[in-house]
Amino acid sequence: MTELTLKYKSVAEQFSIEGEILSIEPYGSGHINTTFLLVTDKKRYILQKMNTDIFSDSDALMKNICLVTEHLRKKGVETLTVVRLKNGAPYLKGNECYRVYDFIEDTVAYQQAPNMEVFEASGRAFGEFQCTLADFDASQLSETIKNFHNTPVRFEAFKQALAADACGRADSCREECEFVLSHENTYSAVVDALENGSLPLRVTHNDTKLNNILMDAENKAQARAVIDLDTVMPGSMLYDFGDAIRFGASTAAEDEKDLEKVNFDISLFKAYAQGYCGALKDSITDVETRMLSYGAYLMTVECGMRFLTDYLNGDTYFATKYPEHNLVRCRTQLKLAGQMEKELESMTEIVSKIING
Secondary structure (H helix, E strand, O other): OOHHHHHHHHHHOOEOOOOOEEEEEEOOOOOOOEEEEEEEOOOEEEEEEOOOOOOOOHHHHHHHHHHHHHHHHHOOOOOOOEEOEOOOOOOEOOOOOEEEEEOOOOEEOOOOOOOHHHHHHHHHHHHHHHHHOOOOOHHHOOOOOOOOOOHHHHHHHHHHHHHHOOOOOHHHHHHHHHHHHHOHHHOOHHHHHHHHOOOOOEEEOOOOOHHHEEEEOOOOOOEEEEOOOOOOEEEOHHHHHHHHHHHHOEOOOOOOOOHHHOOEOHHHHHHHHHHHHHHHOOOOOHHHHHHHHHHHHHHHHHHHHHHHHHHHHOOOOOOOOOOOHHHHHHHHHHHHHHHHHHHHHHHHHHHHHHHHO
């Protein structure tokens, strides 16, 4: 074994794993944590070096994950299984932090939906995740990223970046800045509703991309488990539904330069809503039903705002491949948001019909 592999082997041996370690190899395509496939002569595991730069409070993060997975497991839902250290702790804490999960066998993850059936199944998986946790007290959870979906706070950060114009880029994005500024009165509805109690505080996943669902390897439209729970926090279901639509109901990639290719596809919206809302009929409130489509608009415009803020600040947060990368990303999101804004009535009608059946 290499020196680095020996290091990870010594880490892994501190956990309550079964069998003798045979190999530790890089695994997956995640960008946040460093992930390895840990193989013993008994079974397979996932070993992760946790990203403590993004998630500085590892105790709170792992507490969130343990609370949520234990609740799901008690309800008979397949979920991540945290393998504890031999001393009973949920992760190895030090200059570098590590954790281990059981490997969930006979599953696949998609980067993009191969068909409408799989996209609907992904909506159903996150809807079931939400429904199963409806009776969980979300106030037990910590905010692992402060104000992650507080859109008014994101808007204030944008205005500060625009006023400072630290990199002299404001002139190159006047149209985009005007869009964000002119929609100010649409940003606070979810935060206000959570504050006054008209929207219930729920467990939110906050990264509802398709590749965070493990599908059955044989029945590829059957979800097995929702994974990547680092961003599990208290919030609104509008965040999860909205971000899934932002990413999944677009006809083009997030950084497509040709805006003619970027459109909001309402048939994709309908497919996802069929799965998501169908799974939530017994637990979604009337206010959530009315506002769910607005969540798709809000998460899309918020994402565009964040890309634009980072562009004005000189690309200090999102990784970029060329100088205008964040501006290109911003433009796709603002185009989608503009189209969603015009379709809100139709989207809300679709949701209502699914919920009221």
